Amino acid sequence: MADITAKLVKDLRDKTGAGMMDCKKALAESKGDIAKAIEWLRQKGIASAEKKSGRIAAEGAIGSYIHTGSRVGVLLELNCETDFVARGEIFQGLLKDVAMQVAACPNVEYVAVDDIPVNIVENEKSIEMGRDDLSGKPEQIKSKIVEGRIAKRLKELALVEQPFIRDSSITVEQLIKQVAGQIGENLRVRRFTRYTLGEGIEVKESDFAAEVASMSS
Numbered sequence: 460m461a462d463i464t465a466k467l468v469k470d471l472r473d474k475t476g477a478g479m480m481d482c483k484k485a486l487a488e489s490k491g492d493i494a495k496a497i498e499w500l501r502q503k504g505i506a507s508a509e510k511k512s513g514r515i516a517a518e519g520a521i522g523s524y525i526h527t528g529s530r531v532g533v534l535l536e537l538n539c540e541t542d543f544v545a546r547g548e549i550f551q552g553l554l555k556d557v558a559m560q561v562a563a564c565p566n567v568e569y570v571a572v573d574d575i576p577v578n579i580v581e582n583e584k585s586i587e588m589g590r591d592d593l594s595g596k597p598e599q600i601k602s603k604i605v606e607g608r609i610a611k612r613l614k615e616l617a618l619v620e621q622p623f624i625r626d627s628s629i630t631v632e633q634l635i636k637q638v639a640g641q642i643g644e645n646l647r648v649r650r651f652t653r654y655t656l657g658e659g660i661e662v663k664e665s666d667f668a669a670e671v672a673s674m675s676s
Contacts, residue, residue, distance in 0.1 A: 463487060471496055501637055519649075520545045524558035533561045535651040540644040553638045553646070556623075560631055561651050563624050570648050571632075572617045583612050618648060 463486045471482040471493055481500060489495035519538035526532070535558040537550070544550050561567060569575050587605045614620040619632035629637075639646040 463491060467491065467493070471500075500640075518542045518545050520551070520554060522551070522554035522558050524555060524562050526562050530656040531562050532654040533558045533651060534654075535561060536649040538647050538649050539642075544642050544644050547642065549638060549642055550646075553635070556625065556634070557618075557631060557648060558651070560621060560624055561618060561653050564618070564621055565653070565655070566615055567618045567621060567653075568616050569618065570650065571619050572613045575613055575616060579616075580609070580613065583609055587612075618651065 463483060467486060468479060468482045471486060472479060474493070474497060482496070485496040485499040486493075488499050517538065518541055519536065521534060521536045523535075524533045535554065537554045537557060539545050539550060584605060587608050588601070619630065619635070621631050623629050623631055623634045626634075635646050635648070
């Protein structure tokens with residue numbers, strides 16, 4: 460069995476934010492290999508977060524992110540179970556990361572696939588069913604193709620389904636579960652708003668040369 464030193468435990472704690480006993484166990488399970496211990500804690504975090512997902516998350520915070528150049532801004536509400544956790548560095552870091560994720564994903568409109576209204580889903584289905592590349596195909600095959608395309612399209616609209624911008628090997632949902640496992644509370648993104656400078660404003664196009672000519676006549 461590998462010698463699990465206090466320094467090794469501290470290094471793992473600094474990298475993951477996990478508790479001391481969890482770090483010791485992870486290192487013991489991985490025979491002192493930090494990379495494998497991080498994977499072990501990640502898996503454990505996701506598993507423990509699942510157990511907490513039914514608990515009420517009524518506390519939390521609203522965070523903001525303004526992208527460089529001040530042309531894109533995001534407001535996002537992230538919920539947890541206690542005010543103490545909401546004030547913590549790990550929670551605040553997650554809040555910032557997820558708000559940044561929204562800024563980086565202009566096509567994302569909903570938190571999760573389940574939040575997408577039925578009329579939006581039906582509209583997407585009608586669009587796909589009418590595509591030229593499906594004409595002439597048997598109805599059963601056509602339906603399966605459309606079902607696959609719709610599932611992909613709906614995931615594109617959902618925040619938690621996106622690859623995390625800092626680590627594309629996990630989704631935003633997996634990231635949230637990992638952090639929930641670290642802090643020991645249920646976490647959920649409740650809502651967000653993305654602002655793009657000038658969005659919705661109708662810009663009147665003018666013929667500058669014609670204006671100058673009319674003024675001089």
